[in-house]
Amino acid sequence: MPGFKVPEITIQRLSIYLRALKKFTDEGILSSQGLARLVGTTAAQVRKDLAYFGEFGIPGQGYNIGKLKQEIRHILAVDKEWRLALVGAGKLGTALLAYPGFKREEFKIIAVFDNDPKKIGKKVEGITIEPVEKITDILLEYEVKIGILTTPADVAQSVVDKMIEGGVRGILNFAPVHLKIPEKIKLKNVDLSMELEALSYFLAKEAKHRKAKGRT
Amino acid sequence: MPGFKVPEITIQRLSIYLRALKKFTDEGILSSQGLARLVGTTAAQVRKDLAYFGEFGIPGQGYNIGKLKQEIRHILAVDKEWRLALVGAGKLGTALLAYPGFKREEFKIIAVFDNDPKKIGKKVEGITIEPVEKITDILLEYEVKIGILTTPADVAQSVVDKMIEGGVRGILNFAPVHLKIPEKIKLKNVDLSMELEALSYFLAKEAKHRKAKGRT
DNA sequence: TAGATTGTTAATCGATTAACAATC
DNA sequence: TAGATTGTTAATCGATTAACAATC
Structure with missing residues (x-):
């Protein structure tokens, strides 16, 4: 087998x-x-x-x-350590950085990027925020293979392109957009709207059935 | 069909x-x-x-x-409005409250709960944080049918029980734990660790294949 | 009419479940 | 040995893909 x-x-x-x-x-x-x-x-x-x-x-x-x-x-392969980079130091991005489910020995976020000049140079969870222009260089330098994307949808594709240029092979994407990537790159999408809409569908269907059968 | x-x-x-x-x-x-x-x-x-x-x-x-x-x-069923409640006003919870992907007309978060006395009474995104003891009553009062769970894993089950008592029929769970719920309740789990581990598996496998074939 | 695309049926593919010989 | 549970094969189930008559 x-x-x-x-x-x-x-x-x-x-x-x-x-x-x-x-x-x-x-x-x-x-x-x-x-x-x-x-x-x-x-x-x-x-x-x-x-x-x-x-x-x-x-x-x-x-x-x-x-x-x-x-x-x-x-x-x-969580018996080894992976180096990660996160792009998009907004609310969701900074929350993930601090979130225990993400803060694991095996997954070390070693770089954070944003395109907002006011954020660059500041620290989140001990990591200095770098400008998006540096993504490719820094990812190559530290051999980062996994990228996390928490940017708005409209800049996600350009960020992904930079990440891939920087040698990233796996991407965890929170931006609600269909990313175009080479087939060798592994992409996982987390789509929160989709989850809510699935719940919505299910509850509405259930309510309809209850109504049809005359139950409360 | x-x-x-x-x-x-x-x-x-x-x-x-x-x-x-x-x-x-x-x-x-x-x-x-x-x-x-x-x-x-x-x-x-x-x-x-x-x-x-x-x-x-x-x-x-x-x-x-x-x-x-x-x-x-x-x-x-997103041509109607759903009322939601969120439990766990930590980093992830408050980030979701502000996140555009979540802030949608169709999905109105109308109540936020936490068990930390220091947080209760404070506002996040314009919503006053209530104690978890009030979950059942408030959910019943406002006929909330969808609950979002962003608590630590150890309290998740007890919170879910309260939500269900409060009439919730669909749950979006971010806590890394297997929740026991009646089969009529719809549960969607968002497991960020799982996503990272899937990437890890994939990249390690790929690296092994490349090594085996003698490629870079 | 000729060209294009739908909606649906049938064929294929892949994952789950059931069953059981092998093994401790 | 008797009892229990694994690992694996075969049967079942369900989703995807291919093909095409119906339709604009």
Whole structure:
């Protein structure tokens, strides 16, 4: 099974498994069923996801928690340190810089950029804000491979182009715009409006059904 | 075709189609091919997604832009106003309150809660911060149906329980935790760590392949 | 009419679920 | 050994893509 093409959603679930496992000490055993219950999926799903990468369990027993954590860390490559750069030191950008979910040893934001002259030179979370013109040079110098984009939509594309020139290979984009990038670059979009609209759709549909059935 | 079960991913794409359409004036015609190119999908995908809801196009021509916008707005139920509440007035919460992607006519955040006595009574974006004990009452009073969760993980579940008691039916969760909710409640998780880890996995895999093939 | 594009059906692809031999 | 759970194969389910008659 290892070597097969791995679905992206499997990777996302590995991340969720790891988060759940972190609540346990390394000692002890957890079954696929046990892990599944913690994250809201099925035992078969857990075993299938892990099987893409190897055999980590003990038949009849389950998974050694410490070992499984370490294996998933290695698969996700969070057993090393990544250097990140963030562009767009607005409200969202500075909030992310301080956000515990983002402040992790494995993901070190080492540079912050903005195009507002009033912000340049100031510090956020101990990092001096640099002008966007320096993106390419600084990213090349520090070998930054992951970029975070929290600019307004209208400048996002030009920033992305600079990031890619600077050698970035993965981008986490919060700007509500479709970015054009070479196919070798990995792009993840976080679209908050989309999430709200999905909720809106779902609730409206549900309300309609309730009305149709005459319930409250 | 209308009446079929609609995949969630179709709803997400409708949201993206709408975002692209907003850049155009209502006059004029756009083909499925044209729209597909704007958002990075295929013409067949666009037509299939729309076909779940009706026939909005003109064979041989394409889609009337103004009409299509209005149809999608209606499908997503963003042609009405939703009242939202946000819990967790920390860095991320207050950033979201001010973030243009969130500040939309259709989604009015009308209440903000926190459990920090120092914050209660203060205003963020014109809204007075209330204590978490009041969540249930205030949500019931203002008939809030959508809740946004930006608390630390450890209090998220108890806050969600209060929201649901207050009549919320949809939740946008930023706390990195698996929430247990009744199945009738719609939950959308935004997991920033997961996104970063997916990038990490992808870049590490790519680096390994490059090394194996002896490329830079 | 000729050209273009829709809406829909059928074929393909890929992910999830179920089942079970292998293993501790 | 008996009981339990893994890893993997096969069956099922669901979404995407391709193809084309219907329509402007």
